[in-house]
Amino acid sequence: MENRQAKSIKKGLSGNGFQGNLAVLMQQVNIGIIGGGTVGGGVYKGLQVNGALMASRLGVQLRVAKVAVRDLKKGRAVNIPPALLTTDWQSVIDDPSIHLIGEFIGGTTTARTVVLNAFKKGKSVITANKALLSAHGEELFAAAAKYGTNLYYEASVAGGIPIIKVLREGLIGNRITRIYGIVNGTCNYILSRMKLEGADFGEVLADAQRLGYAEAEPSLDIDGHDAAHKTGILASLAHGFWVKPKDIYVAGITAISKLDIQFAGQLGYTIKLLGIVKKFESGKGKSAKIQVSVYPALLPNSHVLASVNGVFNAILVRGDVVGDTLYYGRGAGQDATASAALSDFADAALDLKCGTKSRILPFTPHEQDGAVLPISEVVSRYYVRLSVIDKPGTLARITAILGEANIGISSVIQPEGHEGSSVPLILMIHDATNSNVTKALGKIAKLSAVKAPPVMIRVESFE
Amino acid sequence: MENRQAKSIKKGLSGNGFQGNLAVLMQQVNIGIIGGGTVGGGVYKGLQVNGALMASRLGVQLRVAKVAVRDLKKGRAVNIPPALLTTDWQSVIDDPSIHLIGEFIGGTTTARTVVLNAFKKGKSVITANKALLSAHGEELFAAAAKYGTNLYYEASVAGGIPIIKVLREGLIGNRITRIYGIVNGTCNYILSRMKLEGADFGEVLADAQRLGYAEAEPSLDIDGHDAAHKTGILASLAHGFWVKPKDIYVAGITAISKLDIQFAGQLGYTIKLLGIVKKFESGKGKSAKIQVSVYPALLPNSHVLASVNGVFNAILVRGDVVGDTLYYGRGAGQDATASAALSDFADAALDLKCGTKSRILPFTPHEQDGAVLPISEVVSRYYVRLSVIDKPGTLARITAILGEANIGISSVIQPEGHEGSSVPLILMIHDATNSNVTKALGKIAKLSAVKAPPVMIRVESFE
Known part of the structure; x- marks a missing residue:
């Protein structure tokens, strides 16, 4: 043929x-x-x-x-x-x-x-x-x-970033251990402007729609599904088994407030929507599992991905031989x-x-035992923002709940200049599983001193 | 066969x-x-x-x-x-x-x-x-x-950056208009540390040699020849004619002083050794010429290449279809x-x-009329540092020479806090040809008020 x-x-x-x-x-x-x-x-x-x-x-x-x-x-x-x-x-x-x-x-x-x-x-x-x-x-x-x-x-x-060719051919000699991608230009545009202008999500979204950077029906982008499609493709290609869309944990950027962008900034972080693929070391005889997720995350300002702004895309790929590499360019547009x-x-x-149409296969299913780690088991660090009544004992009750769950707190920040019936309280949480943190935050949400559902955003340390 | x-x-x-x-x-x-x-x-x-x-x-x-x-x-x-x-x-x-x-x-x-x-x-x-x-x-x-x-x-x-594959295959649908590469890890390591520590070239070089980031005989790296080899290869591949080493203008980093790094920093710039390939628009009937050079340049701090530090390499490639793309990773090491x-x-x-050993040729000489623009005809902006005696009339004499040569000055800075027989005077010069600027600086060097050979470093605006 x-x-x-x-x-x-x-x-x-x-x-x-x-x-x-x-x-x-x-x-x-x-x-x-x-x-x-x-x-x-x-x-x-x-x-x-x-x-x-x-x-x-x-x-x-x-x-x-x-x-x-x-x-x-x-x-x-x-x-x-x-x-x-x-x-x-x-x-x-x-x-x-x-x-x-x-x-x-x-x-x-x-x-x-x-x-x-x-x-x-x-x-x-x-x-x-x-x-x-x-x-x-x-x-x-x-x-x-x-x-x-x-x-x-x-x-x-x-x-325009030739990332498929890079993964499939350029880095073929590598076991891919990490992929961190800013792969949705609409979300990155919105988050960049929110940070730059101190503007609210809705405000910037409306402007992005007017300028053609966001669709009239924006949910495919802002809810993270488009990023999940792309992240799933990259994960599958890198790890040699087909990652099913249902196995990808997806959170979009609609819950990101200007308050969180501002507090993150004060702490030295920038919030980006990331497609994340992480390979975890597996024990002997156990099959390796990978995390495949899309969520907004706090990145250290000094990290190169934190300075990828506007509609640009960038993908960091870590290989066991090559180390960290990064690819940057326009992620969309004609x-x-x-x-x-x-x-x-x-x-x-x-x-x-x-006459070699199958010279390089579009996808080689070479990992028979590949599996996606459920988000509940994924370990990461967290930024948590609570709205609390500023009265004695509140912090003690909150830290007690976290302590009981064996969740370590790396810092507690009560930003100044906030007055009213409730004030913001920021907790930076050490490595913990998602399920542990989610459960603990559920208990914290029920405290009488906590006046709004806790805001939780993961912190990416690129380790 | x-x-x-x-x-x-x-x-x-x-x-x-x-x-x-x-x-x-x-x-x-x-x-x-x-x-x-x-x-x-x-x-x-x-x-x-x-x-x-x-x-x-x-x-x-x-x-x-x-x-x-x-x-x-x-x-x-x-x-x-x-x-x-x-x-x-x-x-x-x-x-x-x-x-x-x-x-x-x-x-x-x-x-x-x-x-x-x-x-x-x-x-x-x-x-x-x-x-x-x-x-x-x-x-x-x-x-x-x-x-x-x-x-x-x-x-x-x-x-480890798959830049050859990117240029040859990934961006094959593009006319490449610009390449800016940080392609020598030794030089980038030295310049990064000079900036970070305010240290002198010789000091950092000695330390780099001790740590194995620089050879005992470092001239291939620090004089820019290694970067020129790589820049020539990229230029040839992108432009379809073989760029001869003798046609590449090469300046290394040995003349970069901590004073210039410091002044550049105060003006919002970082000094990097760049491999530069620029395609200039040619008039009708004229064959296109490209600039192929290696020299240290001042980059705006906000530019992504300014934050590529240590032994890392990064290459910005601009295509007429894809726009700006960037590739980053370790440029050397086993x-x-x-x-x-x-x-x-x-x-x-x-x-x-x-059975297709010649499927993709290592190099296709598709540009018959390609030629390298001599450095004398290359237009750029410049940072010039003079050591002058601080007396009335000096600046007038200097600006008169530049004015006669039709060279525009965008700013004159006399940094404070320098006392002694001579003081530094920084000139930022508008777009001008290399030959024009070199000639004018030759005249300026002969002024009695000018106490040391002028330091000239090009400024890259990425236009």
Whole structure:
């Protein structure tokens, strides 16, 4: 199958306008793009601008042969010639002159069918669809293997940062022990502005929506689900077993108040939404478990991730051989995502040219005993903010509850300048399991001197 | 040739101890390591630790079959079984059971012969040798092409950061407009400590030598030549023509004083040794020129590169599609370099397995008209420190010389607290060509009120 398609690309040469002797043979790979929106339009634009440059680097010319769209008459930010447009995506997949399919429609229903149908036709697929991978990754990887095709998904995580290639190839000699990712630009934009301006969450969200940095329906971003899709993909790739979305603990940023950002700042911390993947040492004969979570965390201001601001993404990857490495760039937007998709098209084109479509598998399930550690068992440090009535004995009652639960307090701060019926009390808590802390906070919440549900934010020490 | 060697790997299976049906066929690639020092030892150790993991990810087992060393009896930090050792590197290359060669002896003479001889035997080479590439890159790439082999050199630039793969593959859809790299860990360590401790260059260098962060003979590092090797490789890869070492302007850090670090700090800047590659827009019909330089520069403290400290490396790459991206990690040391070499061995093993040794060329000379802009024509901003006698008219004479040369001054600072026969005077100079500024400073140096040669450090605004 593979060699047949490779040959058909070579044979197709006579009709594609390229001249030259065999030594400088320029081959052409025809692309069918499904979805003419932000990403599909970006890929088209990117090839218009840099297609010739890519061909000179690759020895293969990438050509957009067809673009399937929902509405032929819809105005588009990127101008695609009407002759390329069709509303019939299946015809693009079926077209024998088209070698590669770009799935850029988003969603998890039609997109799944697009990918599976392309595989059935022996065509590899390039996608930017993290939700699709999160929901149906295992099925799609199995289908790619079954049909001798491949699925390329660099654009699905962290936009223009080539993090998939880095994890899969660049750090292949490493056991990955930690991943800390700022992988949702919307959340990072909101948290950055809240810190910079001392503004409230709702205020900044509304402004972000007005500026186009947040969706009208923002829950996918601000509730952490988009970050969870990406974190799950990175965890799976790094650890060699498919991390199920249901096993990922997810907390978003809607509960982060400007008060907490301010107190964290006074203590030398910055709050960021992190995708976290940690491998814990396992005892002899025990299978290793990994933490896979998304939650807002306090980072020391001196840590490089604390200074990643605005819509930028950054991912720290720690390998047992290489140590700490970090990758930074635009995590979203038409052009950044297109850059990632173009690199996938280049890889796919080379794989077609060489007749090696399965040279690097999209995912190798090499860890049979891999499992996700439940959040209840995850150990971390904590920032806890209580609203208490400022009267004698309150602190004693609180610390007694924590003491009974064997939870150590590293510091207690009662910030000055707060008057009224209740005052803030900040506790910094030593390493403890989530279940222990949650239980203790439940008891503390019931104290008569505690006037609001305790605010708990994890503290990341990057150990 | 390629398919023949791929077949020989598959045939060799029966004798390598692997069992299994065809569906889970595990292939073995035998590696010959030339040089059992830091990098060679690191690769051996890395495969000891993570070889099985890599095999499960790759479907190919990497095995070190032979290690050629200079002295069989020399003690080694990494314990290599004596049965693997030989002093006859040519026999390793000639050994028909060895598929890939790692050149880790360093230097440019024997190393060149090792690589060429391996190519002649149809064997691809993995190297960490930036000096070799800098001196003989064009010849070696041509030889690789001639013999249908490949040269992999991820480990030659920025240690464990997979920057070669990022530039060659991850950002292939981009025209690279800027590269700013902190690519010499020794210099960055020295400059970081000078800033942190207010210490003098010589003092910190001596300590760095004691701690093993600087060589006994440190000139390759501190004079900028090592950074120039790496910057030249990155520039060549990004711009598609081979940048000759002689065309790279190089200035090291030996002239950086604690006084300049201190004044720069007061003005909001940090001094770093940068490898800089800038593409300038060219007029119609003119071929594009790029700046390729290594020099210490003042960076705004707020810039992410300003906070890269110690022996860490970081490289900012700006692409026309992706925007700014940044890559950070350990730039040297046994393990970081081994991590990079292991990823090259993985790529090379896949290319062998697939019979596609030239799938991705080590270098594509796609820019026929590329040329390096002479430093004299490079435009930048400048920090200038003069030692002047504090008497009326001095500043007027200095500014008159700059004015005549059409050089704009953005600010003049006479730091307080300096008494004596001469006082420091800091000039921050607007965009001007290097030749213009150098000439003007030559005139200023001759003024009777100017008591020492002017100190000039470029200011990088990352535009």
